[in-house]
Amino acid sequence: TQLLEQSPQFLSIQEGENLTVYCNSSSVFSSLQWYRQEPGEGPVLLVTVVTGGEVKKLKRLTFQFGDARKDSSLHITAAQPGDTGLYLCAGVSQETSGSRLTFGEGTQLTVNP
């Protein structure tokens, strides 16, 4: 069982549409990070959220950390083909030993022109 569950696993949309992907857990997280990974490359950090209820914006991307620090969402407005990639959430759970970073399984986003 994944500590961090991401949904949906796959998402294929048309350019210009809006979308939201989710990262959920039953555990409380000290912080959550979102990464984007393109084919043949390693993940690249988009944002870190630390405070419950925090909202961060990165151009057309809006990230929210749940009030209880158990979940997070990524909303993309007017998606573009350049947004295509694997979106990964990762966090430090208060339950895992050694402050280990746990990754979700990812959401594969395809934006069609």
Next chain:
Amino acid sequence: NAGVTQTPKFQVLKTGQSMTLQCAQDMNHNSMYWYRQDPGMGLRLIYYSASEGTTDKGEVPNGYNVSRLNKREFSLRLESAAPSQTSVYFCATRVGLSYNSPLHFGNGTRLTVT
């Protein structure tokens, strides 16, 4: 500025063969990590090194060994490869141990064990 460099990019092994995956960074980061990425399972930590001279097990260390050769280099060794070790392996670095700071990843080594 190359960042994190992994070699080789691709490798095919037969069951029982051994190999070493190399990772070098020019970011002057203290912490280095080895992850494996498998479909539907996200990234799982194999081993990490908080600083030169120290290494620790991660979530899935069985079948692997590591060496932190110096501050720049962190290698991952498979002594006797198994098909279950078919995966994409990523090396990552971080400036310290704080999980609020970003991981910087290499571009991965794609390993197939037949």
